[in-house]
Amino acid sequence: MPIDLFSRLIHNYDELKFALLHAQTFDEQHFGFPELYYEIMESDRQRVGAFQRAFAHCDFQDKVVCEAGVGRLMLTQYYLPSVRKAYLIENNPKLFPLIKNWLRERNLESKVELLFTDARTVQLPEPVDYVIGEMMSIFCANEFQVQVFKHLRQYLRPGGQLLPKRIINLVQLAQAEFPEGTTHYPINFTRHLPEQLSGQEVVNTIDLMEVEKETVEFSLPMQALLSGSVNAVLLRSFVEIVPGINFTGTDSLMPPTVLRLAHTVEVEAGNTYKLEGEFSYGTSLDQAQFTLRR
């Protein structure tokens, strides 16, 4: 048992409260994430394992696949040997040499077409059986999952599949401490969870095959289970990769995330309030507006 490691962690809990937010820093140009974030994502057995299990439900034999945002090919490695052809898209230039070498070393170049470009506008030369893409973020607010799948789904053959398929966004009333200048932060350690004053409610479900609107406006009754001051909401996103294989958020992807409300509202246990909000996919959670009303 690495007691020293655990003890160092315990002594640094407070300092680490915003470490995940910084590691996930959103890059407007989408030239990728810091290397550390790739390491966080790739070492998460829960995230990678969910996709691996979903791939095991698919028949890739002799199929054509398009994967958007391949990163360092962490997910790609599990289906690429089986497919006939793959269009692999990535727009982080720092990764191009790594991707090329990886394919060359495994003799997989002949079945792959590399598209180092933006997956929101790329043109594919033929229809595909599967579109795969893990470009998610809580509520799909910071990443282009929705925009990319809206564009790529036109290339799906009849009966073709998107992986993931659906994303369910959930919200809970909360009270949290926000340092100056912070509007949201992801939870890395459960001690940094806010006080939660209601149960979870569904804000919306994103069906990636159907979604059109990129701005979501909602109004939701929320019953307080406990009395207190609500100044925040706790957001969660549940992902259905294929029916029966899900991913419900960890520190590496869609961690429960605390978002500041426009105003603080005192709530009383048993009473129902109205949570109104607006957010847009592929922008920034900093721009989301959530307000609680009596």
Ligand SMILES: C[S@@+](CC[C@H](N)C(=O)[O-])C[C@H]1O[C@@H](n2cnc3c(N)ncnc32)[C@H](O)[C@@H]1O
């Ligand atoms: C969350 S990472 C996932 C990487 C890899 N698929 C994995 O699961 O480990 C998303 C990747 O998508 C890339 N990306 C983001 N937006 C993109 C876009 N519009 N076009 C192409 N690639 C994009 C990022 O550079 C990043 O490498």
